[in-house]
Amino acid sequence: MARSTIMLAAAGSGKTYYIANHINPISRNLVITYTRQNVANLKREIKNTHGELPKNTQVLTFTSFVYRWLLKPFEPILTIGDRTAIITVGVEINKEPEPQRVNGKPNYKYRKQDDYRHYLNNQKYYSSRISSLVLAQSKEIKKVIIKRLFEFCDQLYFDELQDFMGKDFELLSMLINEKNAKVFAVGDFHQHSVSKSNFTASKPFTKGKHFISKDEYKLLFKGTHIDEMTLIKSRRVPREICEFISTKLGIKIQSSSIVKGHFELLEENSRITEVIEDINIIKLFFRDSRKYNCLPTINWGYSKGDTYNKTCIILTKTFESLFEEDFSCDHLTPAQINPLYVAITRVTNELYFIKEKDFKRHKEKYAIL
């Protein structure tokens, strides 16, 4: 059990770099992450560290991992709903399965788990249900699947741990708790519920109607070594900005950056225009950044994993009072706080804020109709 490690890291603390350096090029490693973008990032970093991608190291998306390693090789003995031994032709990426409910009402097109069509569309797996399909296998089959995994692989890396939710999280937990498994999972707890696509937060980050705390999250990995110290300092975010985050958002983050850093709230019209029109400053909107022509722009959620020299954040109403003495986020949920945390922690040097109401005065000028 003690072979696995969970590492909780701060934003910009060099998770990718750390994984690349942690890899032993002699052993057999699988590096798994959520997005293709991140697969590319990891590959680049590993190549930087080791000269080339080591012969026995593969970097792949979570979907590819589940499909290639946990499902495909076993198809002749898998049970898929009410069928067995279906030979599929891949993963469906363009179509989502019918949900159980639509607008709160039961969906008659929904297929239950005892129907193979719950998992498959024309001989292809719905990517959102592959984890649940692995978990639905019998104990014996799961044993075979896991045995094979660790027969070919010494060390499993999971990047962006906080993105594992629902059945994906359950599957990850199953692997971490495996006796012979050597899993290394790293993520930033405070970046959970910040996604590039729209979704409503779910397990394990909620408990009933409430979000869980970091300590409660840690309890989910009971029995596994949890490292909170190694990647506690942000290499990216300057000290002053880290302090600002800690005070205002209540998220503890330290800095190891040598840059002094600068942040300010812009309220004067001339200053606002100057910054917005500066092409060296990336403008971070809560949403719909593509509707503005003051390039470069990006949504808060989409900026995850990115690093920028200078940024300007357009504050939503929720955070209008951020700079006031008595600002507190006690009444806010992580689903509201975390996206701003992500947005703020992108910067290495200069950070500007503009309140939405101040930006509105200029909106017409920059909006694409």
Place this chain on the structure above:
Amino acid sequence: MYIEQLKIKGFKKFKDFTISFNKHINVLIGENEAGKSTILEAIDIALNQKIFNSTNNSEKYFNNDIVHQYKTNPSIDTLPRIEIELLFNDENELNSEYFNGLHSSFTPILKNGITFTYKFDESYRELLESMYDGGYDESFVPTDYYIAEWVTFAGRKYINKKSPLKNVLIDNSIRKNNLFDSYSKRIFNNNIKVRDRQHLSYQFRKNIQNFITENNEQLNIKEYNFGIDEDKTVLENLLDLKSDGVSIQNKGKGKENLIKTEIALEVECDLILLEEPENHLSYINTRKLIKDIQTMCGNAQMIITTHNPLIVSRLDLRNTIWISKGTCHSLEKVQEDAADYFMKTDNMQLLNFILAQKVILVEGNSEFILLPQLVKNSLSYTLEGKNIEILSGGGITYKHYIELSKVVNNSLLVITDNDGDQDTVDSIGQLNKKYTNIQVKCSDSVIEFTFEVCLFNKNASELNTISDIKPGTKAEYREVATDKNLAYMLKNKTEAALRISEEDNYKEIVLLPEYIQEGIEWLVLQ
């Protein structure tokens, strides 16, 4: 990685065939048309995606029996198909995972391998059914609606770029002049690093371009100008392997073979497929070749087809796999000292021995010369007519042949002498009770210590003047008084045998001694 097993279904000779391989050297033997080359071809298809990657007439590759079955009962469900399964050894490198899974005939055991199938493409089922209104009754195979698929045991699509075995196939049995699959090209691709190949290819194309640019004027006709056909100027397709400035194709077949094989052995390969390497080679060159194979193949797996007994014996009899009637038999269980014996003595009859179903092994030249004729005289049939092979073992070696027969399971009759020793007679009696496929025959009487004595006793009156040709013959043998004619036969064994087999007064009259006749009658019944 190496090939552990090959399964062929419905391909050419093989309706349902399985063969296992050693990690190192494998020598395939068998009669012509037994399917030795088909085995190499099947490996080439599964591993290198040969033949079926282009659409041509593939009907000839189906197994005749299966096509016949289909034609007597034509339906979409009985359409012939080809399946080739290549099993690798268990290996757990991360990248071997691509080959590991349950998509194989070995389910539920996880194995590494590739499956090739050539079958009716189910997506055309509706089309075909509607074409025939459900009453499908074709008597030919609609290969136009067939699909060739390569899938790893992990269920993933296999492409030969991901081949786990760097391999080379050397076919010395025929001259292959296929421009796009030439031998030189394979050697080039296997032997020169990707980066160097890219560089060479780039330089080559650049120089061709320079040539065009420099000669632009001459290459112009009115408003047209000549360029170079890019499809024809791919460097690797133009390469020709040379030795001392002479293309190896022009060095004589024997030399060509030797060079081809030697180069293949030098290339770092995981798998070497050698088709009849002995072709066009003299005895000495064959021996040289064998030595090269032994010393140069390193850790590569080799699969060799051959008709040459030297290759079989010198590469260790136990590496031999005998292909016959759509099945295969490994000789790995032959005892070590027997294998050693054959390895040390260049036994030219070894292959005949293995391939024959019924064999008579005789002690010396006299029996070898006389037996065919005497059988005809005594039994009114011929050994040839009964498909019996007669081999001369020479002395005590029949024990090694018995070891071999135990494994090969052919019917073996050994004709031997009792050397006047009762113990020999007794022990032979014991031996004959042990095996159903092996009989050793000698005279039961110790007085008849050797073949000539038995022959003379059986035919005393017919042979009573045979010594006349040598009037000086003394009526004694090894200082024991002996009939003059018998003494002549004992002292001039080969001469006497030749005379009996040729001269009219003996040729069709002399009969088989009893023990030999008994033996042959047993053998014929097997």
